[in-house]
Amino acid sequence: MTLTHDVRTKETLVRIEGVHKYFGEHHVLRGIDMNVKEGEVSVIIGPSGSGKSTLLRCVNLMESISAGRIYVRDELIGYREAGGRLHDLSSREIAAQRREIGIVFQRFNLFPHKTAVQNIIEAPTQVKKQSKPAARAKALELLDRVGLADRAGHYPAQLSGGQQQRVAIARALAMEPELMLFDEPTSALDPELVGDVLSVMKDLAKSGMTMIVVTHEIGFAREVGDTLTFMDGGVVVESGNPREIIGNPQHARTQEFLSKVL
Amino acid sequence: MSIQAPDLPATDRSGHAAPAPELINAVPVRHPGRWVGAAIIFLFLAQLCQSLVTNPNFRWDIVGTYIMDVLVIQGIGWTLLLTVLSMVLAVSLAILLAFMRQSDNPLFRCVSWFWVWFFRGTPVYTQLVLWGLVSVLYPKVSVGVPFGPELFHFSTQDLVTAGVAAVLGLGLNESAYLAEIFRAGLKSVDGGQMEAAEALGMRKSKIMWRIILPQAMRVIVPPTGNETIGMLKTTSLVLAVPFTLDLTFATNGIANRTYLPIPLLIVAAFWYLVITSLLMVGQFYIERHFGKGVDNLVQAPVKASQTAARAAKGAHARKEEGEGL
Numbered sequence A: 001m002t003l004t005h006d007v008r009t010k011e012t013l014v015r016i017e018g019v020h021k022y023f024g025e026h027h028v029l030r031g032i033d034m035n036v037k038e039g040e041v042s043v044i045i046g047p048s049g050s051g052k053s054t055l056l057r058c059v060n061l062m063e064s065i066s067a068g069r070i071y072v073r074d075e076l077i078g079y080r081e082a083g084g085r086l087h088d089l090s091s092r093e094i095a096a097q098r099r100e101i102g103i104v105f106q107r108f109n110l111f112p113h114k115t116a117v118q119n120i121i122e123a124p125t126q127v128k129k130q131s132k133p134a135a136r137a138k139a140l141e142l143l144d145r146v147g148l149a150d151r152a153g154h155y156p157a158q159l160s161g162g163q164q165q166r167v168a169i170a171r172a173l174a175m176e177p178e179l180m181l182f183d184e185p186t187s188a189l190d191p192e193l194v195g196d197v198l199s200v201m202k203d204l205a206k207s208g209m210t211m212i213v214v215t216h217e218i219g220f221a222r223e224v225g226d227t228l229t230f231m232d233g234g235v236v237v238e239s240g241n242p243r244e245i246i247g248n249p250q251h252a253r254t255q256e257f258l259s260k261v262l
Numbered sequence B: 001m002s003i004q005a006p007d008l009p010a011t012d013r014s015g016h017a018a019p020a021p022e023l024i025n026a027v028p029v030r031h032p033g034r035w036v037g038a039a040i041i042f043l044f045l046a047q048l049c050q051s052l053v054t055n056p057n058f059r060w061d062i063v064g065t066y067i068m069d070v071l072v073i074q075g076i077g078w079t080l081l082l083t084v085l086s087m088v089l090a091v092s093l094a095i096l097l098a099f100m101r102q103s104d105n106p107l108f109r110c111v112s113w114f115w116v117w118f119f120r121g122t123p124v125y126t127q128l129v130l131w132g133l134v135s136v137l138y139p140k141v142s143v144g145v146p147f148g149p150e151l152f153h154f155s156t157q158d159l160v161t162a163g164v165a166a167v168l169g170l171g172l173n174e175s176a177y178l179a180e181i182f183r184a185g186l187k188s189v190d191g192g193q194m195e196a197a198e199a200l201g202m203r204k205s206k207i208m209w210r211i212i213l214p215q216a217m218r219v220i221v222p223p224t225g226n227e228t229i230g231m232l233k234t235t236s237l238v239l240a241v242p243f244t245l246d247l248t249f250a251t252n253g254i255a256n257r258t259y260l261p262i263p264l265l266i267v268a269a270f271w272y273l274v275i276t277s278l279l280m281v282g283q284f285y286i287e288r289h290f291g292k293g294v295d296n297l298v299q300a301p302v303k304a305s306q307t308a309a310r311a312a313k314g315a316h317a318r319k320e321e322g323e324g325l
């Protein structure tokens, strides 16, 4: 990615400006504005169907936006602007943009035919052309970081949900992204496994990673989040300091939602 | 999981011996019908064996004479070669066709669809005859500019020999069937796999080859094994080309010469069964390879040194932090 070093762009890593998304007639995102500063943890909450996953998928180019702009490190996501028009990016350019953005899914999506360590080294060796021993050493380091050093040779089916999700986090980190997206990373987990995954995410936040986290874990939002955004019906209803919003929500919809999840 | 051996005293958590539980020794359900069925089948088999031995028309002496005949052994070789080459051609084309069918490129999708439509829609016998006649249709293959000068040419007869025609005929026809099997296999892989690989910045072709296809193989291998065994027997149609060295042609030839069709049919059937059995062994290993990580999982070994290292490191601290959330 190209870097431009004026003051504003050093601050803001992700700029989401007036983003709309239609699925056919269905207007899912209705003008989303959101900024995420470098090193910041931005937590998104909201009821089911409010468009949280869709927003993350747009940032990661898994969906194309219908209107608006998304910039990551001042680079327009998904399009090239030339001659006053937007041009679609080629699949090669899309793959290049995706490499800078890691994503962790609700359902882990580990490759079942590969062991934990093979899952992690797949993209570094195949995409970044790192040597196998180097990628492996790095992978073992990452596994240690997520507390799974002894599970390197296990297949996903031999791991618990929480362990699979931590391997998935390590896999995303192996590409050294500058932004990590989390889409309800703990929603598919048994309650006693949630803590392990959240603590890995907390460590990651402490290490200075920029993160956008969709979650229902209000405790995590309050403790780790730098900003909290409440979405409903495809719009941002309320956004700001997590502790203030959770403690004293301004909008009726936010109050109603929080009273249900707290 | 550990199973308590009945003769050892069971111990409770604190290590004290507890009285061993009385083990259940239930009376199993009886199945008299199975015994009756087995008896009937046994009687039938005994009669069959008796007739095989006593009926002189089987001519077991002739079977013995020809089972290792040079022509028969050569026929086996050719039949195997035809089967393997046609299947290699068919599988390679089928992978390509299945990828093309899933491509974003409408041209690829059309070509793939048309190929399957054509090669599946015409009888393999007809295709074999046509490949045999291709040198009549096009006596020479020339490379050059359309409507312009010719650069060089081959005689089709030298290029498409009977063997090549047989492999092309069998392989292209089979590729259409396999393409559908491969397409079904690719579709059976969870969509999240593609998304996860794309999110890591992998290109589509690499994802198909390294992530999707290996998982699809679990679904693809059993029907492809079927097709391979079918192909083994379809090779007997290469007479249509005409290709005259395969096993069926060899045994038929001997039968016609000696006026003894039955013992030579037995010879052919015996060898086809042997080859099929060998192919089934191969399939077993292929299935086991692609079932890695999903079927028959054994507990992966845990290295003691790594466990110790982990315990010494921040595992505890991390856990406490996690609970604080």
Ligand SMILES: Nc1ncnc2c1ncn2[C@@H]1O[C@H](COP(=O)(O)OP(=O)(O)OP(=O)(O)O)[C@@H](O)[C@H]1O
Pocket: A023, A026, A028, A046, A047, A048, A049, A050, A051, A052, A053, A054, A055
């Ligand atoms: N591919 C799609 N095609 C059509 N509609 C879609 C598609 N993906 C999502 N939607 C619709 O968009 C809306 C928002 O979905 P989204 O998954 O973003 O919600 P969410 O906020 O993540 O909800 P949840 O908390 O349940 O995950 C839903 O009404 C959904 O039905």
Ligand SMILES: [Mg+2]
Pocket: A052, A053, A054, A183, A184
């Ligand atoms: Mg969602």
